[in-house]
Amino acid sequence: MQNDHRSDEAHVIQLPAPTAWPMILALGVSLILAGMVTHLVVGLLGLVLTVAGGLGWFFQVLPHEAHESVAVRTEEVQIVSRRTLSEREALAVTHRKILPVETFHITTGIKGGIAGGIAMTIPAALFSILRYHSIWYAMNLLAAGGFISWAGASDAFLSEFHLQGFLAALAIHGLTSLLVGLLYGAMLPMFPRYPILTAGFISPLLFTGILHSALNILSPILNQRIDWFWFVLSQIAFGLVCGFVVNLQVKVRTPQFQALPFAIRAGIHSDLTERTYDEARHSDERDSPK
Amino acid sequence: MSETAVIPHSPTEVWKLPSRGIVAMACLILAESAIFIIFVVAYVFYIGKSVSGPTPREVLELPIFSSICLLSSSLTVHFAVSALHDSKRGMCSLWLGLTVLLGGIFLAATAREWYQLIYHDGLTIKTNLFGTTYYSLVGLHATHVVVGLFMLSLALLFSLRGGLTSNHTERLEVLSLYWHFVDAVWIVVFLVVYVLGR
């Protein structure tokens, strides 16, 4: 540290004057309560102290707050940090990790979820018609998880249309689709390489794997009658459509974008990662003051 | 680097912060509301659960006049603050006096009601659950009215002695906030005890 330039300055800071009245008021209130468990006299003493403390406090604040002044001398200095910038390994343009510069807007995930959810019903309906000759079978099967009384229902029962089943299935399917859609919106920017593979195949297979082991607890009836082949098929339909819709949307810039060097923001350099080691090093030397 | 404070460059924009008195009163009101909510919940929970009489329908009468007095005192205290803001100190004293008077009428009416209940209808806090919850809820509110009246009387005293100037507007406003809160609580208590409870 080096002091180049001195300018002494004295000024006064006002601080509240010390006072014991708040403590006396607190003691008074405590003694009043203590009087309830000990003796009336203690309570009376408390009352006296409370009144005294209240009055004392009052005259501390009104008509003017009691102050005491503290004189302070300050000095304006030019300082330079002892720290010197060490030559850093210029791995990137800035030494700070800049977290996603662009990402999807939150509504993107919702749109994807809705689209995927609709797409998923097609293989499910196909399965119902081919196997049980009723379009409602898959729907009722999904809804059955919510109704304990449906646990032992027959195939014929499940092939009919039930309004409550329809509503329950709509709620379960809709909510799950939305949530998974939001997850897609959040996760796809993290795997930019093969979005179709990630969204359409890897995620559905992983999800199916998790469900396969957990379905017995979540919905035993679904577990008994599920056809995993068709299930995977509808999952993939969801993943492909949802991923497609999400990727179709325009990305928005996060606040981190502001921190990027102008060249990148202006679009001269397309991406951070494309810059070479040398380039980054040059720019560092240029930016830092000698 | 030791002993250095952060660079005090002059802030370009005007740095404006809320008044601490009003913030503190808002916090206090929040805390007090929570207390009242618990007492109201207890009241509602015990409606009709008393194992012996008297019941609210038998003994309670709608305190219309005193409620109007209390609620209109909210207006008068507001006028007192605006009068002080415009440095009309005489008007401020007048409005403050009116507020204290209206609050006093309410308190007197409550006292009369309690007297009636205790000595004519034989309802005390020990009688039944209705007595327990009624006296504690209305009593809690009345305690707040007493505190408010005490503060307002102090303000009136200062105002009459000429000690209250437009510099004190903010303090009087904080006090009026408390008084508005007391009035608002009365609306809830009125609805719960005299409308819903009967």
Place this chain on the structure above:
Amino acid sequence: MATQTPVTAILDKTPASPPRRLLFQVLHDWLTTLDHKKIGLMYIVYALIFLVIGGLEAVLMRIQLAIPNNHFVSPETFNRLFTMHGTTMVFFVGMPILFGFGNYLIPLMIGARDMAFPRLNAFSFWISAFGGTLLYFSYVGGSGLYGAGSAPDVGWFAYAPLTAHVFSPGHSTDYWTLAVLLSGVGTVGTAVNIVATTLCMRCPGMKLSRMPLLVWLYLITSFMVFVTISPLTAAQIMLMLDRYVGSHFFDTQAGGSAVLWMHFFWIFGHPEVYILVLPAFAFANEIIPVFSRKAIFGYPAMAAASVCIGFISLSVWAHHMFTVGMGPGANTFFTLSTMIISVPTGIKIFNWLATLWGGKIQFTTAMLFAIGFLFQFLIAGLTGIMLSVSPFNWQLSASYFVIAHFHYVLVGAILFMIFSAFYYWYPKITGRMLNERLGKWHFWLFLIGFHLTFDFMHIPGLLGMPRRVYTYEADRGWMMWNMIVSSGAIVQTAGTLLFVFNMVRSYFKGAIAGADPWDAWTLEWSTTSPPPEYNFAVTPSVASRRPLWDLKHPEDPDGNYE
């Protein structure tokens, strides 16, 4: 490469006033002080005294339970021990120590000279302190006239109808009620002060979005105090009316409801856990970034998650009451709301991990405790999710499993973070560093003791050992586990004694700290250690979340990234 450009700064040249020598003068200074730092210190010291008392009570209980059929203390004494231990630790250790740190740090962190209401601050401290004194006076005064028992013995949640006059004659329960009432008044006073200070006393440039996360979390904690401590105050007033005037709030004979007390108590009781843990999070938010040498990850998410926790915590209280029989609707609701609260908590844990990730971590004692906190809080949260499932809860409610779970939160998370805060801010408070070597010993001893005690405490719970049991038969299979648990308590005691020794020794012999020993970034490190009465000679002004970073690195100010 090059050094930095010089920046203008202000140097405080005020000569230090000579310290007072006479005991009476010193005492007068402390009794009449309105300085937020001194009041904060008094809070901390007072809490530490009660920590020692509450800890001793715990040790006595563990000795009693170490072997079967033990009669080390009498059953009546045992009841008083667990009641006083719980009440002391929650109301007279947890709250005051956290408010003490808050009092000390908040004005320093937002660049203010003092709290918004210095007199109210002193009043709040003293009334809490007298409340604690009143509680312990019951050991002497409780039996006075009636000969019916001394200290409160109704458990820290004092379920009705045990608190009725018939079952708790004499004044022991009244002592509990009044002491808690007094501490509640003090708590609400301090919370009002904290909110008013953070909203109205910030230095220029310190927008809400630039406040240190510690201040954010204290703000949320204070708001929670208003809506949780007040219901407790209301319930205590009802209990007092029942006991003194003869009303029937919790009197089942007259149609009153004992379950209503449970609801009222836990409406306070569960958010209270979050009131205690949020300041611990607050310490972690300051300490983890400094020793990872990185800015906190996800500042807005952290603030938002804390607000979420604040709100959700108000709707989970009845998970303490699954065994009461509330019906499937209420059970489902409280199971789900309890599970949902793990989402914002999870966000916080991930953000801390992301702050550590890629950082240049310095394993100081403060950081060690913070990392211990991170993992232990995770485990505590996981057993919490287990207990939130109502069928599981029916099996294990009021067993030692529950005790182990919440002590994992209170000790494993909160106490660890409090220790961490001591190691981090002790240099600021006293001007001297705590000894790191002793600190490491303290950490490892305490960590081992903690895991011995509270990991193994889960097992007797699973084997059916109920909480608050005075003693047990040898053939239950709990013997070995209780022995391990009790021996762990001894190791923890040893660790704590080492900590006390370290604090005392370092006060006189510790290395001089200087203003900024950790190379930290928040405003409190820009003033001298210990800070002068007026905190800052010139009111600072800030332009980012890490004002000292900006000062140290003018070429790369933080404001660009926010």
